[in-house]
Amino acid sequence: MIETAIKLANITFSYDAEEPQLKNLSLEIEKGECVLVTGASGCGKTTLTRLINGLIPHYYEGELTGELHLNGKNARELEEWEYGQQVGSVFQDARSQFFTSNVLDELAFASENYGLEAERINQRIEAVMKQNQIDYLKKRKLAQLSSGEKQKVAMGAVEVHSPEIFVLDEPSANLDNQGNAQLAATVKQLKQAGKTILIADHRIHYLMEVVDRVVYLAKGEVKAQWTIDEFRQLSKTALHSFDIREKQEVYISELLREENREPAFLALQNLTIGYHRLAPSLIKDLNLTLAKGEIVLITGENGLGKTTLARTLCGLNKEQAGSININGQMQTAKKRREKCWFVLQDADYQLFSDSVLNELLLGTKKTEENLVKAERLLKELNLWKLKDQHPATLSGGQKQRLVFAVGLMREPELLILDEPTSGLDAGNMRRVQRMIVDYANKGITFVIITHDLEFAKGFGRRTIQLEKAVSSKLQPSDLAVFK
Amino acid sequence: MKKKKTATLISKDYLTIGLYTVVGFVVMMVLSMATLPFMVWFYPYATAFVLFFTCPIYLLMAFKVGKKGTLLLFGAINGVFYAIMGTIYILPITLLGGFIGEVILAKTNGYRKLGPQTIAFTIYNLLYGFSNYIILAISADYYFKMMENTGYTDNHLEYLTDPFWIMISTVALIAAICLGCLFGYKLLNKHFVKAGVIKSA
């Protein structure tokens, strides 16, 4: 009997009238194998996953040639809904994977679609919950879960109707280190159960103990493949040349270090913040000083108040107690809004106009001076060629730079970035690092929220870890500022 | 292999319509609340004002899906929301409005054309906006009748039942929808067509 679970032979695919995403690609994955597919952005990883779970050609249209066999069966003979019985998919964003309001229904959803009897579904749910240790989530609503728990439920939901093949597309994108570890454990379990697993991701360190093979794609072709042992032997420089991220997990302890004190530009004194005036405080009595042009990285688990801190610094939230001073003077929320800028993880929330150039000029007077400034900024950030295009047509990295540029138009003194590198490959990550360092040298102070420790390491600057600072959490402790 | 494009609604379309309808509903509710304080003087125009802003949302949805059944489903979902909120009698009205609109769209094959969509949506809203108007009028009427027993009269009652004002209201409604659709169309071209997410209008 054929043991090949997935077989791609000479697959070429392009989305409607565009460059081919996959060129003459051939790949075989055996039953029970766990394969990591990685590569630079745009290399075709996601396209590959879509081929396997049927989204191509049934959802995304384009020109497809070549043969795909799943568990021995030719994919051309499969109806769109039949894919789901053999291939289970988990995507990055839990928000757009959930159809119901609570854990139990979500776990049952796919099986119900396929017409399984209720009793069987219930049995499967019990088994999966026990296996993944999510019993305690049984009665919960999805909205109350952390991102790690959501991802677990998403995986569980696929496991309940137990397909043979699992496809995960950048599952670690929204997870912190703890979430990654949990994810790796779940994948390991699946492997032990004999499932075939394909993971497409940039972050790879959390999978080093789990995958059997690493496949490297570039421009739609398989450029290299290694068994996990071979991969472990690869040197750092080799990885660099492939634009692959680090194999080693970066530990927070490596980043916390001493810094020389320079005159303070931004000073937080006894700052206490929360969602709004009357809400329970998330962070209490924070004391922190930043110098002009300094880059500070803030990390910590999701839900501790990093985003609220960012919003408060920016002036979008009023502080509950304490003060925020710039150059010795206390700043009200309104003043802070004028001096700060905030770049979100997803640039779609921050673009309002119909062309790149207009985006920069939005909200400002259309004077000669501003036009010149806009042109200069666009050229610096490599966006001038795109000046008439609609922002929605830009790639993720371009959008991010655009939001950056919009901020720079306002000549802010403080720039806050929220997870600027989630989903970026190594090359783009380094580009972002350079950009930040450039502007820091010009005098802008940066506060960067990230749980991408590899990224943080690349700066060699001060990192702060937020510990659980509120009594409503399990372990009470203060804000840990490691020097 | 290329998949055939069907002319009937598929699950992708259902979800799209559903989500957009929700956004439209929320916008409508929020704006209605915002205009509530002005209701006393503003009443004939209030509904028109609110509906103006739901036009771009509807138009975007209609152009994106571009198939028969969009308006009907839109009406059905809205109707169900109203039913859940306690005004079940709106459901048959939205269904009727949606149905008539669909007939118009089918006859002119105008799923992606501004003109037919405007007409269809206008009719839908005339039926719907009107009913809203009437219902509030009925309940206010009832209350004030009750109040007459306790000696309180109100000249605002005239606003609600005088045929002259009803006519003004209707005209305002039609104008608002037409202008709203035009506004929506401009926005569509400026942003969504340019960004390539909608096939040209």
Add this chain to the structure above:
Amino acid sequence: MKKSIDPRIQFLLLIVQSVLVLCAGMGQLILLNVFALFYLVYAGLYQTACKMGAVIATTVALYGYMLLSDQQWVKFLGFLCFLVLRFGPVIIMARVLQEVPTGRLMAAMQSLRLPKNFILTLAVTLRFFPIIKMENDTIQMSARLRGLSYSQPRNWLRPLQVFEYTFVPLMMRTMKIADELTASAMTKGIDCPDQRTSIYQTRLTSKDLILVAFFIGYMVCIFTFNFLEV
């Protein structure tokens, strides 16, 4: 284990209530609200019952005050009280309906033989409401920083532009979410032509029937005998 009322019964009661409030006099309205409070307690939403109880009590008290007073503006207050009491029962029952898990709701709709796609759409849209709020909040965050938000009064002079600045990113996000959701649905077999099953049973329990009987009895009583002459 909370007693959960069958969603179809809930919906039925909701509809009947909404018609009844139209024909109810003031006294009957108050009693309808009392029923709604009892309903809340029965459904296990004790906290909400307390809150709503307080609201209704205040409203009734205000109404009583209004009856005694002679001032014009107090009469207007009476109208507001009337509105609260009129919408009260329905809002309360809708709130109870909100607690129904999506799967149960879908199972109930399936038993009513509604088309599968329509059921799914409804379930997803109900789930989508809080998401819209979050998305909009995030958008407004950036809008405020740039001075483009509708929450800033100086922008009220340019309503069309302000609308554009909220509308465009919100629609782009909605589109993205819709796309991702439908893709995900496809991988979960949404197009499977087989009959959809559910982990919930859709039998009407005796508890449900008792509730309906009580409801009917209660309504008949308050409408035939005018308990409260208000």
